[in-house]
Amino acid sequence: MTGCQGELVEETFDVFIEDKDGNVILDDEVVSQKNGFLDLWLPRDQTYKVKIEHDGKVVESELSTFENDGTCITTMQLS
Numbered sequence: 001m002t003g004c005q006g007e008l009v010e011e012t013f014d015v016f017i018e019d020k021d022g023n024v025i026l027d028d029e030v031v032s033q034k035n036g037f038l039d040l041w042l043p044r045d046q047t048y049k050v051k052i053e054h055d056g057k058v059v060e061s062e063l064s065t066f067e068n069d070g071t072c073i074t075t076m077q078l079s
Contacts, residue, residue, distance in 0.1 A: 004074065006036020013038060014053040019046050037072075054078055 011032050017025040017040070025048065030038050042048060047064040057078035063069075 003035065004037070004072070006032065008032055008054065009034055009036045011054060015040070016051040017042070017048050019048055050076070052076065052078070 009032060012029050013032065014028075015030045015038065016027050019025060025042065026040070030040070032038055038052070042063070042065050044065045045067075047062060049060070050063050051058065051060045055078075059076045059078050061073075061076050063073060
């Protein structure tokens with residue numbers, strides 16, 4: 001069994017997620033887990049705009065939850 005370790009363990013992030021129609025799915029603070037990752041569950045078969053902020057740094061990306069999409073996103077980096 002393998003695993004990943006993120007750099008920012010048990011840190012608070014401002015997370016904003018909306019669907020393609022502009023409906024807000026999440027607008028709240030989320031604390032990263034002991035592995036440094038955020039655990040977010042989104043409804044299937046949709047596309048989302050995601051914005052994550054922490055300590056003055058921001059990352060924005062588009063994610064989708066269709067059948068062949070990845071479930072572990074490691075490409076979003078704060079800058």
